[in-house]
Amino acid sequence: MKRGIHLWLLAPGLLLLAMLMGGPVALLALESLKPFIPGSMRPGEGWTLAHYRELLQPAYLVYFWETFRIGLIVSTLSLLLGAPLAFAAVRSPRAAVRKGLLALLVGLLVMSLIARLYAIEMAWGSLGPLAPLGALLGFAPRHPRYAEVLVGIGLLHFTLPVVALMLVGTFRALSPRLEEAAASLGATRSDAVVSILLPLAAPGLVSAFLVALAMCISNFVAPLVLGRGVVVFTTSLMYTRFADIGNYPSGAAIGITMLILAFLVVYGLSALARRLVPR
Amino acid sequence: MKVALDLAARTLARLAVLAAVLFLLVPLLVACLLSFDDRSFLGAFPPQQFSLRWYRAFASNPTYLDGLLISLQLGLVAALIATTLGTLGALALMDPRLAGRDALEAVFLSPKFVPTVVIGFSLLVFTARLGIFDPFTRLVMGHVVITLPFTLRAVLASLIGVKRSQIEAAISLGASEARALWDVAVPAARSGIVAGAAMAFVLSFDEVAVSLFLSDAFTQTLPIALVAEMRANLNLTIAAVSTVFLAATLLLLLLLDRTIGIERLAGDVGARG
Numbered sequence: 001m002k003r004g005i006h007l008w009l010l011a012p013g014l015l016l017l018a019m020l021m022g023g024p025v026a027l028l029a030l031e032s033l034k035p036f037i038p039g040s041m042r043p044g045e046g047w048t049l050a051h052y053r054e055l056l057q058p059a060y061l062v063y064f065w066e067t068f069r070i071g072l073i074v075s076t077l078s079l080l081l082g083a084p085l086a087f088a089a090v091r092s093p094r095a096a097v098r099k100g101l102l103a104l105l106v107g108l109l110v111m112s113l114i115a116r117l118y119a120i121e122m123a124w125g126s127l128g129p130l131a132p133l134g135a136l137l138g139f140a141p142r143h144p145r146y147a148e149v150l151v152g153i154g155l156l157h158f159t160l161p162v163v164a165l166m167l168v169g170t171f172r173a174l175s176p177r178l179e180e181a182a183a184s185l186g187a188t189r190s191d192a193v194v195s196i197l198l199p200l201a202a203p204g205l206v207s208a209f210l211v212a213l214a215m216c217i218s219n220f221v222a223p224l225v226l227g228r229g230v231v232v233f234t235t236s237l238m239y240t241r242f243a244d245i246g247n248y249p250s251g252a253a254i255g256i257t258m259l260i261l262a263f264l265v266v267y268g269l270s271a272l273a274r275r276l277v278p279r
Numbered sequence: 280m281k282v283a284l285d286l287a288a289r290t291l292a293r294l295a296v297l298a299a300v301l302f303l304l305v306p307l308l309v310a311c312l313l314s315f316d317d318r319s320f321l322g323a324f325p326p327q328q329f330s331l332r333w334y335r336a337f338a339s340n341p342t343y344l345d346g347l348l349i350s351l352q353l354g355l356v357a358a359l360i361a362t363t364l365g366t367l368g369a370l371a372l373m374d375p376r377l378a379g380r381d382a383l384e385a386v387f388l389s390p391k392f393v394p395t396v397v398i399g400f401s402l403l404v405f406t407a408r409l410g411i412f413d414p415f416t417r418l419v420m421g422h423v424v425i426t427l428p429f430t431l432r433a434v435l436a437s438l439i440g441v442k443r444s445q446i447e448a449a450i451s452l453g454a455s456e457a458r459a460l461w462d463v464a465v466p467a468a469r470s471g472i473v474a475g476a477a478m479a480f481v482l483s484f485d486e487v488a489v490s491l492f493l494s495d496a497f498t499q500t501l502p503i504a505l506v507a508e509m510r511a512n513l514n515l516t517i518a519a520v521s522t523v524f525l526a527a528t529l530l531l532l533l534l535l536d537r538t539i540g541i542e543r544l545a546g547d548v549g550a551r552g
Contacts, residue, residue, distance in 0.1 A: 005456045009371035013364040013387060013427060020424050021390055024401035031404060081302070084295040089545075101300075102545045103532060108303060110477065111528040112485045114502050115521035118509060119310035122518065129309060129324040160303065168545055188285035190292075218394035220488040225509050235396045235488070242400060242492075252404070255397040266392045 025259070032252035043249050051253035060237075064261075067233045071216030074152055078159040078212045079205060085160075086167035087193070091176065102168070108161040117154045117225045124153055147228040154222040159212040166211065170204030171197075206273040214265045218258065234258050307525055314518035321513055333519035340516065346501035350484050353415070353500060357422035358430075358479035364423075365430030365479075366472055370460050372431075373438045384435075391428040398424055399492030406493075414498035421489040426482050430475035436546060437471025438464060470539040477535060 032051055034043030054060060089101035108116070124130045126141035134153070139146040174197060182192035198205075220235040227236070234254060241251035309324065314333055316326035337343055365387075371377060372384050390398065402421050411417060441464050449459035465472075490500045505517055535544055 005460075006371040006374065006377055009367045010383065013368040013431070014383075016364060016423065017386065017390070017427070020402065020405075020420050021393065021398065024405035025393070025397070027405050027408065028397070028401040081295055081299040084292045085299045087292070088296045099541055101296075102541045103536070104300065104303065106535075106541060106544055107528055107532045110481045110531060111307075112481075112502075112521070112524045114485060114487065114505055114509075115310070115524040116307070118505075118517050118521050119306035121509075121513065122313055123306035123309040125513075127321060127323055130305065157303065157306070160299065164299075165545060172546070188281060190285045190288035191281075194288075214392055218392075218396075220394070220396050221506065224487070225506060235394060238396055238400065239491070248404065251400060255394070255400050258394050259397050262392050262394055 025256075028252045029256050031249055032256050034249045036247050036249045039246075051250045052257070054250065055253065055257060063232055063234050063237050066231070067217050067235075070148065070152055070155065070231070070233075071213050074155045074159060074216050075163075075209050075212035077156055078163045079209050081156075082160055082163035082167055082208065083205065085164045086171055089164070089168050090171040105161045105165050105168070108157075109165065113158055113221060114225070116157050117222060120150065120154050120157060121226060124150060144228070144230045147226065147230040150226040150228075151222050151231045154226045155216050155219060158219065158222065159215050162215065163208045163212050166208040167201070167204060170201050170208070174200055203274065207270055210265055210269050210273070214262050217265070218262050307521075310518050311522045311525060313515055314522040316515055316518075321515060333515045334523075336516045337519045337523075342499070342504050343501060343516075343520070346499050346504040349415075349498060350501040353418050353422060354480040354483040356419050357426055357483040358476050360419070360423045361426040361479045362430045362472060362476040365427055365432075365475055366434050366465075366468065368431050369434035369438060369468070369471070370464055372435060373441065373464065375443060384431075387431045388428045390424050395425060395486070395488035396492070399489040402489070403492045414493060414495045417493040418490060418498070418500070421493050422483040422486060425486065425489060426479035429478045429482060430472075433475030433478060434468050434471040437468045437474070437543075441467045470543055474535065474539060474544055477531060481531075 031043060033047045033049070035046060035048045035050065037044045055064075085101065085105075089098055089105065092098050092101075122128055124134045126146075131141040134146065134149050135141055137149050139149060178196050178200070179189070179192040182196050183189065187195070217233070218235065219233065220239070223231045223233040223236050224239075227233075235258065238251050238254040238258065241247050241254060312325060315329040315331070316322070317328035317330040317332065318326065319332075368387055372380055372387070374380075377383070399421055402417065402424075406412070406417050406420070445463050446456075446459045449463050450456060454462065485502055486500070487502045487506055490503050491506075494500060494503055501520075505520060508514070509517060532541075535541075
């Protein structure tokens with residue numbers, strides 16, 4: 001009887017996911033193995049790996065490299081800024097600071113990303129008041145490659161609240177007694193954080209980093225809105241394959257590759273990290 | 280020496296917090312200020328004269344208003360379905376004796392890590408194959424998939440405090456399993472249900488990638504209209520829209536703080552993966 005009710009509770013969600021995600025993704029995988037006939041919406045007959053082989057050419061690998069390079073920089077920065085932010089939101093002696101920071105993070109999580117990306121274009125774009133600051137990052141605001149800076153800033157705005165809130169959960173789970181104990185043994189506060197807290201928080205830090213990386217490489221809007229056509233992520237590449245050329249099979253192959261990469265980052269690397277960083 | 284090092288480290292940490300907060304807030308304030316600019320073009324910051332012209336431009340733009348209506352309907356329908364299914368799933372997954380619980384939870388959370396372009400593209404191919412061409416139906420399908428993990432996760436987080444023994448107690452007093460869940464677990468999950476529904480609505484309301492694949496020329500969501508405009512020419516109407524979004528976010532935050540409390544909310548929506 002008990003097993004019965006679980007089945008009834010789980011069935012609607014599982015059925016929906018199977019029908020609207022599992023089925024379509026399987027179909028996409030099949031589509032990616034079909035030959036492309038230029039000018040036709042329908043794929044050709046037979047099977048081929050050509051669309052995947054095509055992605056291994058340097059001309060395409062560049063896009064994957066660009067996506068991962070910006071993603072790695074942004075996830076590193078979001079960890080460096082997110083950890084102190086989360087720590088202050090959990091351990092600040094002032095209740096108003098804690099609540100203010102949590103409200104800011106939750107507020108950004110629910111605030112429209114499009115509005116935030118637009119705000120970044122206004123603030124950091126070539127006419128914006130922060131452009132001189134952005135220029136310090138390597139390119140003049142009118143330089144085409146400044147788009148990389150803009151996309152990076154946009155992605156950081158997207159990942160930072162998520163990373164910080166994940167780490168809020170990590171730090172909340174660690175007792176403040178640990179730092180107090182270290183302090184009573186003569187450690188300074190920063191000593192206690194570096195030698196006691198951070199090692200214990202390592203699994204949380206690693207998974208926050210990986211989630212940020214997955215969010216970056218799967219993101220579509222930031223390069224679309226801030227990339228000025230110069231920064232092309234694999235997501236944008238896939239969209240143009242479909243929208244501009246109508247090459248469904250090749251778009252499908254890029255999609256399946258991205259899906260595998262995203263799952264490798266989230267599940268594969270976290271399993272590896274768990275092995276390297278024992279709890 | 281040790282004390283000086285400690286002071287330096289703590290100052291550095293404070294500066295990082297300050298830098299992060301400024302990084303997150305300043306752009307929003309810039310856009311907010313620009314939305315009241317009286318100039319008819321996008322000029323250098325800061326604006327010299329202020330008016331509401333860009334708000335009037337937004338209110339008289341039929342593309343945006345139609346998009347807003349569609350986005351609101353879509354967000355409500357998707358949030359309703361995703362919250363219902365997510366709550367049901369969470370009620371099953373809360374039982375520690377459920378066989379394969381971790382695997383089942385991973386399945387429910389998996390759409391979070393499927394790139395949204397892939398969800399959009401695969402649903403486009405799939406619905407075309409099935410002969411479903413109604414854009415609103417297609418959009419609801421895509422939006423339910425991407426919001427389901429968030430509602431399930433939020434409800435599950437709020438159920439952590441509920442002990443299996445409480446439900447067993449209700450059953451031993453004669454309640455059916457379903458009745459016990461409804462009377463004991465569902466009230467306890469209220470904060471998670473509200474937080475999950477809010478999160479689902481917001482995610483759907485802001486979604487671009489899935490909608491871009493599944494909408495057509497006549498059924499456009501507000502984000503699609505905004506992104507198209509941003510790519511074509513940067514004008515300040517979008518600054519006005521962004522400021523309206525900002526105000527709506529503050530209102531939602533206030534409402535959620537009153538009903539659930541920020542501290543609890545941070546736990547419910549913050550826990551990821």
